[in-house]
Amino acid sequence: MEFELTATSEAVTALGRLKALTSSRDGRPRSQSVKIVWHDSPEHALAVDGLILSEQRGLWRLERMMPGSGTWLPAQPPPIVTESPDHATLPAPLAPLAAFEGRRTSSVHRFGDTSVTLTLKKGILRTVAAERPVGRILLDGDEAAVRSAALLIADAIPVAVPLSSLAADGIALATGRPAAPRHRGAPVLPDGMAGVPDALAHIIGHLTDVILANAAHANEPGKTGVEAVHQMRVAVRRARSALSVFRPAVETSALATITTGLRALGHQLGPSRDWDVFVDETVPAIREALPGDKRLERLASAAGRRRKEHRTALTGYLGSNAFRTLAIELAWFAAAASWHVTSDTEPASLPAFSAAVLRNRWKKLVAQGKRMDELDIPGLHGVRLRAKRARYAAEMFITLYPEKASHRFIRRLSLLQQSLGVLNDGSVATHLLEELGGPSGRHAYATGVIVGFLAARTGKMRPRIVQAFEKFRRQDTYWA
Secondary structure, eight states, X not given: OEEEEEEOHHHHHHHTTOHHHHTTBOSOOEEEEEEEEEEEOTTOHHHHTTXXXXXXXXXXXXXXXXXXXXXXXXXXXXXXXXXXXXXXXXXXXXXXXXXXXXXXXXXEEEETTEEEEEEEEEEEEEOSSOEXXXXXXXXXXXXXXXXXXXXXXXXHSOOBOOSSOXXXXXXXXXXXXXXXXXXXXXXXXXXXXXXXXXHHHHHHHHHHHHHHHHHTTTTSSHHHXXXXXXXXXXXXXXXXXXXXXXXXXXXXXXXXXXHHHHHHHHHHHHHHHHHHHIIIIIHHHHHHHSTTOHHHHHHHHHHHHHHHHHHHHHHHHHTXXXXXXXXXXHHHHHHOOTTBOOSSSOOOOHHHHHHHHHHHHHHHHHHXXXXXXXXXXXXXXXXXXXXXXXXXXXXXTXXXXXXXXXXXXXXXXXXXXXXXXXXXXXXXXXXXXXXXXGGGSTTHHHHHHHHHHHHHHHHHHHHHHHHHHHHHHHSOOSOO
């Protein structure tokens, strides 16, 4: 397994002197100078397609700079599209846009009965108008040993799973624009993917990218930070749902670490996101009905302060070694093969596996939604959770089925989930108001107004929920 981490050039230098690594070194380190030059057309025609042309010591290769429609897992080297490509087939004219110049030092280290090759890459990214120091760490060896080495390094210096390749960082420096996120939103399985474990690896890899890309923006002010927290929370929920869906195809002991880590991250994200919704959506809706009410404004100010406290706590966690370690564990899990089921009988094909999952989640949702108009709030909350799990599963496998039917299923499921979500927002808001003192605290009047408003909205939503559920329940299933 190859596994790449990023760190400052100073941290990479310090790593070379780490006693735990020097004591396990087998032989002398080897060092050499490195120069990589990346080329593209003036219109960045290759970059538009997520590609870049690199040259090193006279060797040319066309490689990916963005994942595209295939699988490029986090912490893995860029996929090579073509070795020694025919320049006549490439955009013209080609010109150098960015370069890396530095040194690469490789050493072999013993971890138990196996060894890992550690390569430290330290140097300068250069363009015509700018430059900056960079450091990369590449591990190559047995899966378990690579994981041990990565965690050992993470405990010694601040390292991270790269958000982008070295080439993408160079082009970003040249253009003055940040490197685009490797992935956004829900994962989509590539065409032709047939293996069940491969599908889980792709999904977890995609969602790891989403989590890490948004973590970098979670502390930004205004809508940027709010949206980053929201997207992280959704990605964590999707990842946990995927682990639940694919559990039969996984060596379950391998799930413990990332399951615990994702749960901990979810607990950090939850309060911050809940206060964002309360401050940005619930309070403004009530302001429209009671403009200028000073008691409501005082509560809004208190809520804003509480939101800031939770965002500060979240930011602290995202900068911690615990979060960096979780990122390494997620990226390692996606790239590893040791957790794949090994038995005399192959796992079910991906279409058969997905059909069983979708059928099971659909049946559970329909069963829980019986007598929808009689369910209390906790009962409706249970239906909402079933709807969310069914939607996440349908989104995971959407490319395996006819587009029209699967999109209609997800659209109706989303409508049901959104309707139920209004009730959940009210329930969450009630708990948040308790943090501000509840009905007997200093914001008693404003609390009463908000609780009354939410209760009235809940009453209006019930008929819509029943209607959305019936529309969803009556549609034909598409996975048989």
